[in-house]
Structures are given as C-alpha cells and as structure tokens.
Amino acid sequence: MAGVIRRLDETVVNRIAAGEVIQRPANAVKEMIENCLDAKSTNIQVTVKDGGLKLLQIQDNGTGIRKEDMEIVCERFTTSKLQTFEDLSAIATYGFRGEALASVSHVAHVTITTKTAEAKCAYRASYSDGKLKGPPKPCAGNQGTQILVEDLFYNVSTRRKALKSPGDEYSRIVEVVSRYAVHNSGKSFSVKKQGETVADVRTLPNASVTDNIRSIFGNAVSRELIEVNSEDQKLAFKMKGYISNANYSVKKCILILFINHRLVESSALKKAVETVYAAYLPKNTHPFLYLSLEIAPQNVDVNVHPTKHEVHFLHEDSIIESVQKHIESKLLGANSSRTYFTQTLLPGLSASGG
Structure with missing residues (x-):
C-alpha cells in the first residue's frame, strides 16, 4: 500500500x-x-x-x-x-x-x-x-x-x-x-x-592588512608577501590583496577569498592560482593568498548555496584568467629580481674569497 x-x-x-x-x-x-x-x-x-x-x-x-x-x-x-x-x-x-x-x-x-x-x-x-x-x-x-x-x-x-x-x-x-x-x-x-x-x-583597530596577516599567520609568511592590485573595466572587476612569493610555501594552500566583501570559496579560482604556483614551488607545497575581488553585484550569484559559500559569477572564466595572469606576472617579476640579485652577488663573493 x-x-x-x-x-x-x-x-x-x-x-x-x-x-x-x-x-x-x-x-x-x-x-x-x-x-x-x-x-x-x-x-x-x-x-x-x-x-x-x-x-x-x-x-x-x-x-x-x-x-x-x-x-x-x-x-x-x-x-x-x-x-x-x-x-x-x-x-x-x-x-x-x-x-x-x-x-x-x-x-x-x-x-x-x-x-x-x-x-x-x-x-x-x-x-x-x-x-x-x-x-x-x-x-x-x-x-x-x-x-x-x-x-x-x-x-x-x-x-x-x-x-x-x-x-x-x-x-x-x-x-x-x-x-x-x-x-x-x-x-x-x-x-x-x-x-x-x-x-x-x-587584531587591533589601527592594524594594516599585513599587520593582521603577521599576527594571525606568522612572520614567515608576512615577510614574503607581494601586493597585488588590478582592474579590468571590460570585465567590470577589481582585485587587490597579498600573495606569497616563491620563497614561501605551506603543506596546504591557504586561500582567503572575498568577493564583494563576502568570505566565499571558488574551486575554479583556487585551481587556477595553484597551477601558476606549481611552476615556482617545490612539489606538493602550496601558496598563501589573500584576494579581495569586487565584481559588479548583478554579475555575482551568491544565492547558489544556503551557506553562501561557493559562488559563481558572470564571465567567470575570463575573470579567473585575468587573476591568474596578474598573479603570474607578479611572481615572475619578484622571481627575476631575486635571480638577478644572486647573480650580481656571486662575482663579488669569489673576488673577496680569492
């Protein structure tokens, strides 16, 4: 029945x-x-x-x-x-x-x-x-x-x-x-x-973002941060934040992602930035990133999941690609200056040693 x-x-x-x-x-x-x-x-x-x-x-x-x-x-x-x-x-x-x-x-x-x-x-x-x-x-x-x-x-x-x-x-x-x-x-x-x-x-009311990263996540990461800042008018989004350079790595990726000031997750974005870092970090190690994206509110769907965790947005692939490229250029810039520094140091070292 x-x-x-x-x-x-x-x-x-x-x-x-x-x-x-x-x-x-x-x-x-x-x-x-x-x-x-x-x-x-x-x-x-x-x-x-x-x-x-x-x-x-x-x-x-x-x-x-x-x-x-x-x-x-x-x-x-x-x-x-x-x-x-x-x-x-x-x-x-x-x-x-x-x-x-x-x-x-x-x-x-x-x-x-x-x-x-x-x-x-x-x-x-x-x-x-x-x-x-x-x-x-x-x-x-x-x-x-x-x-x-x-x-x-x-x-x-x-x-x-x-x-x-x-x-x-x-x-x-x-x-x-x-x-x-x-x-x-x-x-x-x-x-x-x-x-x-x-x-x-x-955290203290007069502390900066990097002060707060230092007090919460430690000196090791706060010493190795690169500031990121980019804007794309065509895709109607802005990004700012701090990412770790090639000198720093952790066992598990730390991605602090805010979209329109809301703490969210985006597995697609995480995967994209991890791909960039894979070329710079030792195998099985990961970066620290704090990224704050501002996207035109009408382009973001925060109502997907009741916990408002995983978000989706218009032009998602293009925005992620833009974030990826910006991070890549920042890492490349920081890395080339680091390599250059070690090269200029070497001749001096051998001269004083000989």
Missing part, C-alpha cells in the same frame, strides 16, 4: 531549513559576524565554549537593533536589506536573506541584548523557534548588540552527531574570525574560549 504523503509540520520544516544554513558552529559565527559588519561595528568579540555547541557569544559595538524590531528579528525572511526580489541582483550587504538569526534560533536557545544610540537603555530578549519568548526587558548595556547562542543543535541530534570534536569545531571558528579580521583591517576582532583570559586571535 502506498504511503500517505503528509505535509511536514512547520517546526520540522524550519529545523531542516536551519540545518541547511547553519551546518556547524563556524557557519553561525560567519553569519553573525556579517550581521555585525552590516551594523557598522568596529569591534567584534567572539567567545566560545565546547566548540560552539554549548555557547557562542558575539559582541559588537554596532548600531544595535531597535526595540520595535526585536519581535521579528528572529523570524525567517525578515531583513532590513532587501525589499524586492530584484534587489537580490544588486546585493551589497551581507545578511540579505534574513535567515541567519532565524536559522540559529530554530536550532539553539538565543538571547539578544542590544542598544541603539537613541535608546535610553539596552533591551534583552530570548528566542526559541524563531519566536520571541516574552517581551524585551530593559537592562544596562552599551551601544551595540550581544548575541548569545546556547545548546546549538539541541533538537537536531543527527546534526550534532555529524560534527567533529569541540577542538576541531573551535579551530574552524578561529579560521572564520581570522579571515574576516584580515579582510577588515581597521576593525578589531577577537576570539577566545570561555574562561580564558588570552584570545587566540586578536
């Missing part, structure tokens, strides 16, 4: 959808950092317990959430950034689907404490399954927002079981915060385990 097809209960639907957007604690952190940046924050602090499963706290000094908006802030598809479907094609803010906080609140216990510049005091509210649990209560607090996420995936045991160890999940969170810190020099970021006094990543 055929099984009866039943409509899924809305709570279940929301939980499934939330699991698509928030696949692990690091996804939740990424979505919430983007919300902080949209709120013009210059100081973002992340605190973590048990790899983010027990507790995730994100504190910012941004514009805050108005008390009137606190009721709907955790409902799906509520956003201050999009009015029409057409707006999707020219999206310049991060949290455009209004799904981040909603998703988190369907799979965790969420408490928001927030204060706007105009408000006389801060307000605190708790959420469950996207709904406000009671009216926001006035409390003391500075301007900005603190989001407390507790017991992530408490109601989705399959998702909890699929995760790695708390240590591994914490490393992923540190990686996300590190990447946003590199891209957002001029803002301070920190991430630490709850109860620890020293942060695992801390």
Whole structure:
C-alpha cells in the first residue's frame, strides 16, 4: 500500500531549513559576524565554549537593533536589506536573506541584548523557534548588540552527531574570525574560549592588512608577501590583496577569498592560482593568498548555496584568467629580481674569497 504523503509540520520544516544554513558552529559565527559588519561595528568579540555547541557569544559595538524590531528579528525572511526580489541582483550587504538569526534560533536557545544610540537603555530578549519568548526587558548595556547562542543543535541530534570534536569545531571558528579580521583591517576582532583570559586571535583597530596577516599567520609568511592590485573595466572587476612569493610555501594552500566583501570559496579560482604556483614551488607545497575581488553585484550569484559559500559569477572564466595572469606576472617579476640579485652577488663573493 502506498504511503500517505503528509505535509511536514512547520517546526520540522524550519529545523531542516536551519540545518541547511547553519551546518556547524563556524557557519553561525560567519553569519553573525556579517550581521555585525552590516551594523557598522568596529569591534567584534567572539567567545566560545565546547566548540560552539554549548555557547557562542558575539559582541559588537554596532548600531544595535531597535526595540520595535526585536519581535521579528528572529523570524525567517525578515531583513532590513532587501525589499524586492530584484534587489537580490544588486546585493551589497551581507545578511540579505534574513535567515541567519532565524536559522540559529530554530536550532539553539538565543538571547539578544542590544542598544541603539537613541535608546535610553539596552533591551534583552530570548528566542526559541524563531519566536520571541516574552517581551524585551530593559537592562544596562552599551551601544551595540550581544548575541548569545546556547545548546546549538539541541533538537537536531543527527546534526550534532555529524560534527567533529569541540577542538576541531573551535579551530574552524578561529579560521572564520581570522579571515574576516584580515579582510577588515581597521576593525578589531577577537576570539577566545570561555574562561580564558588570552584570545587566540586578536587584531587591533589601527592594524594594516599585513599587520593582521603577521599576527594571525606568522612572520614567515608576512615577510614574503607581494601586493597585488588590478582592474579590468571590460570585465567590470577589481582585485587587490597579498600573495606569497616563491620563497614561501605551506603543506596546504591557504586561500582567503572575498568577493564583494563576502568570505566565499571558488574551486575554479583556487585551481587556477595553484597551477601558476606549481611552476615556482617545490612539489606538493602550496601558496598563501589573500584576494579581495569586487565584481559588479548583478554579475555575482551568491544565492547558489544556503551557506553562501561557493559562488559563481558572470564571465567567470575570463575573470579567473585575468587573476591568474596578474598573479603570474607578479611572481615572475619578484622571481627575476631575486635571480638577478644572486647573480650580481656571486662575482663579488669569489673576488673577496680569492
């Protein structure tokens, strides 16, 4: 006998959808950092317990959430950034689907404490399954927002079981915060385990991109960086960033890629730059790259995957080829000057030695 097809209960639907957007604690952190940046924050602090499963706290000094908006802030598809479907094609803010906080609140216990510049005091509210649990209560607090996420995936045991160890999940969170810190020099970021006094990543508000690369990834790479900068009006894109030269290599490629200020992945771009470096680096070693691309928003499809990770864009092959050529010319330039330097040095050495 055929099984009866039943409509899924809305709570279940929301939980499934939330699991698509928030696949692990690091996804939740990424979505919430983007919300902080949209709120013009210059100081973002992340605190973590048990790899983010027990507790995730994100504190910012941004514009805050108005008390009137606190009721709907955790409902799906509520956003201050999009009015029409057409707006999707020219999206310049991060949290455009209004799904981040909603998703988190369907799979965790969420408490928001927030204060706007105009408000006389801060307000605190708790959420469950996207709904406000009671009216926001006035409390003391500075301007900005603190989001407390507790017991992530408490109601989705399959998702909890699929995760790695708390240590591994914490490393992923540190990686996300590190990447946003590199891209957002001029803002301070920190991430630490709850109860620890020293942060695992801390960047200063007056630090440059290279300062942040040095403090997060170490001196060895920061000494071997080449600045890249190119623009192509025909393809309507700009690129800037820092890449390692032929003197530096790591076991696993580090590609920090931002497209229109959003942390993304592009396997096609990664493959293309790895091909260039293969001619310069020892076998089985890889480069470090931080690339920030700005592409006309209507040419980028960020809505491909719920986690907004892998992106696709118009003229993808041509843009990747242009990036590849620029990196190649920079490496070639740096490499020829290096070879030239060693050649001019040799005769002098033999003269003084003889």
